[in-house]
Amino acid sequence: MKQPPPNSINELLTRAENIAGYTLSELAEQAGISVPENLKRNKGWVGQLLEWHLGASAGSKPLPDFIDLGIELKTIPISYSGKPLETTFVSVAPLTGVHSLKWEESHVRHKLAHVLWIPVEGEREIPVGDRHVGYPVLWKPSTAEEHQLKQDWEELMDLIVLGKVESITAKHGEVLQLRPKAANSRSLTEAYGENGNPIKTLPRGFYLKTHFTHAILKSFFN
């Protein structure tokens, strides 16, 4: 049976600690679901499995996974040495109606205000079912970390407002980057053009670079 939402941060942490060390096949069996051969067509499978075990609110609403606790759940694939294998998706980037949007009101800040990180073995040579869940990390950005995030967010949003979204690459930003977030390269959404006129462009999302998430994990396990 799917877990009910946790009633407190401690309850959530305890649940997360209790699944640490298990393999994904063990957790899938408890959830009554099958383990895919690989994640090519099931990219969100690990995240959804852990949502089930921890009692995260389902759905595709732009809200924290644990609404009452204000906590966001992020699974993060790690290498044998404990380094993140992938960047971490944060949120879809707003491309219009953002002329006076401030960092304090941004989805990025709200999503990253309080995050429960759960490392999961992610090397592709490890069969999905054999991958182990790691020990959870409950994180709030430090003053310095939030400053870095704010700087990058403001730089990227400035470019968006100036109609330069199509000149933004993943190399912009020190810790936060803007990249496509779409079904495919034919997806289109509205954005500001260089003349201030509306254009159609690829939907984008904000992602955390791996060196940033690696530093978060290291600070907890050192």
Add this chain to the structure above:
DNA sequence: GCGTGATCATGA
């Protein structure tokens, strides 16, 4: 199409 969950796959 949007927003959720993310990882894939190829060029540099």
Add this chain to the structure above:
DNA sequence: TCATGATCACGC
């Protein structure tokens, strides 16, 4: 080898 740009699945 690895990060960038592309992509997969689902609910609505």
